[in-house]
Amino acid sequence: MAIATIIVLIVAISIVFAYTYYITPSRPLPSQLTTPTPTQPLERKEKIAVYAYRDVITGIDPGAEDDIGIIVLGLVYEPLLYYNPLTKEFKPALAVEWLKVNDTAWLFKLRPNVRFHDGSLLTADAVRFTIMRNKALYNEKGVGCGWIWDSVEDVIPLNNTAVLFKLRYPAPLDLVASAAYSAYIYCPNVMKYANASSLTDDSIRMWFEQGNYCGTGPYKIVSYKPESEVILKKFDEWWGWSIIDNQNAPDTVIIKIVEEPAQQELGLVSGNIDIATNIPKTSIPNLLRLGYKVYNATFYYNFILMFNVRKWPTNITEFRKAIAYAIPWNDIVPVAFQGYGRLGSGLVPYGFPGHVEGLHYEYNLTKAKELLKSIGITDAKLELVITSGYEEEERFAQLLKASLQQIGIEVNIIALPWEQVKEKGMAVWSNLEEAPHIIVNDWWPTYATPYDFLYLLHSNNTVWNWSGYVNPDYDEIIDEAFVIEGRDYEKALNLYVEAQKTIFDEAIALNLCDSVHPFVYDSDKIRFREGAFNPMYSFVIFFQYVEVLT
Numbered sequence: 189m190a191i192a193t194i195i196v197l198i199v200a201i202s203i204v205f206a207y208t209y210y211i212t213p214s215r216p217l218p219s220q221l222t223t224p225t226p227t228q229p230l231e232r233k234e235k236i237a238v239y240a241y242r243d244v245i246t247g248i249d250p251g252a253e254d255d256i257g258i259i260v261l262g263l264v265y266e267p268l269l270y271y272n273p274l275t276k277e278f279k280p281a282l283a284v285e286w287l288k289v290n291d292t293a294w295l296f297k298l299r300p301n302v303r304f305h306d307g308s309l310l311t312a313d314a315v316r317f318t319i320m321r322n323k324a325l326y327n328e329k330g331v332g333c334g335w336i337w338d339s340v341e342d343v344i345p346l347n348n349t350a351v352l353f354k355l356r357y358p359a360p361l362d363l364v365a366s367a368a369y370s371a372y373i374y375c376p377n378v379m380k381y382a383n384a385s386s387l388t389d390d391s392i393r394m395w396f397e398q399g400n401y402c403g404t405g406p407y408k409i410v411s412y413k414p415e416s417e418v419i420l421k422k423f424d425e426w427w428g429w430s431i432i433d434n435q436n437a438p439d440t441v442i443i444k445i446v447e448e449p450a451q452q453e454l455g456l457v458s459g460n461i462d463i464a465t466n467i468p469k470t471s472i473p474n475l476l477r478l479g480y481k482v483y484n485a486t487f488y489y490n491f492i493l494m495f496n497v498r499k500w501p502t503n504i505t506e507f508r509k510a511i512a513y514a515i516p517w518n519d520i521v522p523v524a525f526q527g528y529g530r531l532g533s534g535l536v537p538y539g540f541p542g543h544v545e546g547l548h549y550e551y552n553l554t555k556a557k558e559l560l561k562s563i564g565i566t567d568a569k570l571e572l573v574i575t576s577g578y579e580e581e582e583r584f585a586q587l588l589k590a591s592l593q594q595i596g597i598e599v600n601i602i603a604l605p606w607e608q609v610k611e612k613g614m615a616v617w618s619n620l621e622e623a624p625h626i627i628v629n630d631w632w633p634t635y636a637t638p639y640d641f642l643y644l645l646h647s648n649n650t651v652w653n654w655s656g657y658v659n660p661d662y663d664e665i666i667d668e669a670f671v672i673e674g675r676d677y678e679k680a681l682n683l684y685v686e687a688q689k690t691i692f693d694e695a696i697a698l699n700l701c702d703s704v705h706p707f708v709y710d711s712d713k714i715r716f717r718e719g720a721f722n723p724m725y726s727f728v729i730f731f732q733y734v735e736v737l738t
Contacts, residue, residue, distance in 0.1 A: 234439045234440060235436060235437070235438045235439045235440070235736035236438060236439065236440045236441075236442065236736065237438035237440070237441050237442070237462050237463065237714065237731060237734060237736055238442045238444060238460065238461050238462045238463070239259075239441065239442070239443050239444070239461075239462065239463045239465070239729055240443075240444045240445075240446045240452045240455060240456075240461045240463065240464045240465060240466070241256075241259055241443055241444070241445060241446070241465055241466075241727065242445070242446065242447055242449075242452070242465060242466040242577055242578070243256050243445070243447070243575075243605075243606040244256065244414050244415045244445055244605070244606065244607060245257050245259070245260060245412075245414035245415075245418060245443075245445070246414070246606075246607070247396075247397060247414075248260050248261060248264075248396055248397065248399075248401070248409070248412065248414075249332075249392070249393045249396035249397060250264075250265050250318075250370075250372040250374050250396070250403065251318070251321050251322045251325055251332055251334070251370060251374070251392075251393075252325055252331045252332040252393055252396075253332065253369065254332055254333050254369050254370075254634070254651075256606070258368055258369065258725065258726065258727065258728055259443060259727050259728055259729075260409070260418055260420070260443065261369075261372055262368070262405075262725050262728030262730065263405050263406060263407040263420055263441065263728070263730070263731060264305075264401050264403045264405045264407055264408065264409060264420070265372030265373065265374060265401075265403035265404065265405050266281045266282050266372060266373060266403065266404050266405050267281050267282065267365060267366055267367065267371040267372055267373065268281055268282050268283040268286070268296055268298075268315070268365040268366070268371070268373065269281055269283055269286065269362060269365050269366040270366055270722060270724070270725075271362070271363060271366035271635070271636060271724055272722050272723065272724060273488065273539070273540060273541075273636050273723060273724055274486070274539070274723055278362060278366065280299070281299075281366075282298055282299055282302060282310060282315075282373055282404060283296040283297060283298055283299065283365070284297055284298070284299045285297040286362060286365070288361070288362075289352075291355075291358040291674070291675065292354065292355040292356070292357070292358060293352060293353065293354060293355065294352070294353040294355070294361040294362075295350065295351075295352055295353075296315070296350070296351050296353070296365070297349060297350050298310060298311075298312065298315070298348075298349040298350070298351065299349075299427060300349055301427070302404050302427045303404065303425050303427075304374075304375040304377070304402050304403065304404055305375075305401060305402055305403060305404070305408050305423060306375060306377055306402050308375055308377055309348070310373070310404055311345070311348045311349070312345030312346065312347065312348060312349065312350060312351040313345050313348075313376060314373060314374070314375060314376050315343060315345070315351045315373055316343040316344075316345055316351065317376040317379075317387075318372070318373045318374055319337055319340060319343050320343065320387060321387040321388070321392075322334040322337060322370045322371075323337045323338075323340065324387045324388050325387075325388055326370075328388050329388060330650075330651070331393075332369070332370050333367070333369040333370035333634045334370050335643075336364050336367050336369075336370055336371065336634060336635060337364065337370070338356075338359075338670075339355045339356055339357055339358075339359035339361070339364075339671075339674070340353055340354070340355060340356070340361075341354045341355060341356045342354045355674075357671055357674065357675075358674030358675040359673065359674040360673055360674055360677075363635050363636050363637065364635060366635060366636075366724070367634050367635035368632075368633070368634055368635065368724055368725045368726065368728075369634045370634070371635070372403065373403070373404065374402055374403050375402035375403070377402060378392055378395060378396075378400075378402055379392070381395055381400065381402070382394070382395035398412075399411070399412030404426070404427070405423065405426065406422065406423055406426040406428060406429070406437075406731070406732040407420035407421065407422060407423055407441060407731065408420060408421050408422075408423045414445075415445060416444070416445050417442060417443065417444050417445065418442075418443040419440065419441070419442050419443075420440065420441040420442075420443070420731075421439065421440055422437065422438070422439050422440070426732075428732060429732075432732055432733065434717065434732060434733065434734075434735060436715075436735035436736050436737065437731065437732055437733075437734065437735065437736070438731050438734060438736050441731050444461065446461070446464075446466070447466075447576065447577040447605070448577055449466045449467060449468040449577060449579055450468060452464040452465070452466050452467055453467050453468060453471050453475075456475070456480070456708060456709075456710065457475075457478075459710070462709060462710050462713055462714050463707055463708075463709040463710075463714060463729065464707070464708045464709070465705070465707055465727065466577065466579075467706070467708045468579060469525075469526035469527075469528060469579065469706070470526065472706060472708060475708055479711065479712070480708055480709065480710060480711065481708070481709055481711040482706045482707065482708050482709075483706070483707040483709065483716060483721065484528070484704050484705070484706050484707075485704070485705045485706075485707060485721050485723070486539070486704055486705075486723050487632050487703075487705060487723050487726040487727065488537045488539065488540045488632060488633055488702070488723055488724075488726075489537070489630065489631070489632045489702070489703045489705060489726055490532055490535075490537045490630070490631055490641075490699050490700070490701060490702045490703060491532070491580065491581065491584075491628055491629075491630050491631075491699070491700045491701050491703060492532075492535065492628070492629050492630070492631055492644070492697050492698065492699055492700065493515075493626060493627075493628055493697065493698045493699075493700055494613075494626070494627050494628070494629055494644075494654045494655045494696075494697045495508045495511070495625070495626055495655055495695065495696060495697065496616055496623055496624065496625050496626070496627075496654075496655060496656060497655050497656055497657050497696060498616060498620055498623075498656040499616075499620055499623060499625060499656075501565060501568050501625075502570070502625045502626065504563055504565075505694055505695065506559045506560075506562055506563045507559070507560070507563060507565060507568075508694075508695035508696070509549075509559055509695045510555075510556040510557075510559035510560045510595070511556070511592070511597075511626075511695075512549040512695045512698060513549055513550065513551070513552045513553070513555045513556040513559070514551075514553060514556040514588075514591050514592055514594075514595055514597075515549065515551065515587075515588060515591065515698070515700075516551050516587050516588075516591050517531065517548065517549065517550065517551050518551060519587055520532075520584060520587070520700055520701050521701060523583060523587060524580050524581075524583040524584035524587060524700075524701070525580050525583075525701050525703065528703065528704045528705070528706060529580075529701040529702055529703045529704050530701065530702045530704070531548065531701060531702075532548060532698070532699030532700050532701050532702055533545055533546060533547045533548045533699065534547040534548075534685075534688040534692065534699060535641045535642060535644070535688055535691060535697065535699050536638050536641045536642075536684070536688065536699075537641075537699075537702040538702045540633065540636070540638070540641075541636060541637065541638055541681065542637075542638025542641075542681055542684040542685065542688075544685050544688050544689075547688060547689065547692050548692075548698070548699070549695075549698070553591070553594055553595060556595050557595050560595060560596070566596055567596040567597065567598070568596070568597050568598070569597075569598045569599075569600065570592075570597060570598070570599050570600070570624075570625040570626060571599075571600050571602060571624040571625050571626070572585055572588065572589075572599050572600065572601050572602065572624060572625070572626045572627070572628075573602045573603075573604060573609055573612045573613075573624040573626070573627040573628070574601065574602070574603050574604075574609070574627075574628050575603065575604065575605070575606050575609050575628070575630070576603040576604055576605055577605075578630070580701070580703070581603075581628050581630075582603065584628070584700060585599075585601045585603075585628075586601075589601060602624065609627070609629075612624055612627060612654075613627050613629065613652070613654030614650065614651060614654070616653075616654055616655065616656035617650045617653075617656060620656075623654075623656070627654050628700070629644070629652070629654060630703075631644065632726035632727075633724070633726075635724070636724065637670070637673065638669070638681070638684040639666055639669065639670045639673075639684070642666045642684060642687050642688070642691075643666065644697070645657045645659075645662065645691060645696060645697060646662075646663055646666065647659065647660065647662075647663050648663075655696050655697055657696050657697075659690070661690075662687055662690055662691070665683050665686055665687045665690070666683070666684065666687050668683060669681075669683035669684050669687070705727075707729075712737065712738065713736060713737055713738050714734060714735070714736065714737070715734070715735040715737060716733065716734060716735075717733040717734065717735065718733070719732075719733040720733040720734050
């Protein structure tokens, strides 16, 4: 159906439903080939790619997951659109056309004849089901990233392949629809498969977490062991294979969970791993000499130091500032990150909307000592929690420990697996004595809005606000900015900058580094096509754009 025709249809439906809108403008050598005969069919060797990640998969419910599960979800499910903040370009996914009809109405035309993994067709009803469940999960249970759909009042199927979004307030719905979380479209049949009675029935989430799936993506889940290995198989009916024309795409993708960097390096060199995401950075030059290659990915991925503002002595602003001045800032990138990154400024990474330059402390032990003297603290013992296997955090922790010793502060470094780090972080709200004084959180965005990074410190965010920070004025600033993004983007950006200055002035959380992440791979076996990486979808390798050469 042409866009013009659909617009006419919208007008008609508007009248019927009394909706009112405010309108605004490597191949073998020939000698190695054998000619197949009727009794000797030519067998095709299965193409397998093995990708090593460093943390356990935290979940695969496309409506509820907001963490490591992205590396699986990004292959099994698809959003309506993809967005690349580097190029500022949108790319059709499940929607082939989209139109802002007016300030509070957006139209999406779906790709026809797309099938879910269970064989059912993608329809506008499936889009509505997905969005409404994701919103309900967040609004009723605080689960997932359904907040991205806050502006949506209703999702109206016009026919099988056209859907109208009616908004409560203007919003950049194209950006929202391209989110890395809570925007993947999944099949309404999950209600039946899970025997669910409502959109928020826990049985749906349990069904997904048992390794079940129902998306439209290029790969299907055949084995799900979140603590060790996930195996994906090519979905032959995926709509995109004929467009991409990649005969060398992997038939099987194996995602291995290998927490220790040294073990990833050993797996790569032994041939058991093809792509590694956590190789010791000091080993990379030698691996390059051996013929391996590195893809340096920019994911708008940063490491944020969060102070516990509810526990003595980090509940004292001057004490937190003393720590900030005692951080050896000039050593973070070259030493802790081995050159793979850029010094952090503000909470929003460099190149991302809302980034602020110059918003970081300087290394000044004299000033740090003066601040401690002003509050009568001459010594203190602090707990610092980091993630085990994250060599960047481990090296930073040692730098900080050595520096703070010079001003009378002792640091106990506690390295834990990621899931336990999250538990320690959330303890600031439930068990303060178990919560550390300082914790490092690595973060990447849900979609292209500064709100995502600043929401880390929102008063009602008890999952990720590991500082325990409560400031209604701060909340009001970022909430206002979020709501006006669709009608006054410049004002929204100014508000986001103001919010970052508040956090900086109070030394609540500090961006240590905007990381550049090296993917080390066997170039004799793996070739990345354009499209294999997108900075908006952190650590997702789009294997439909990967070639397995042997």
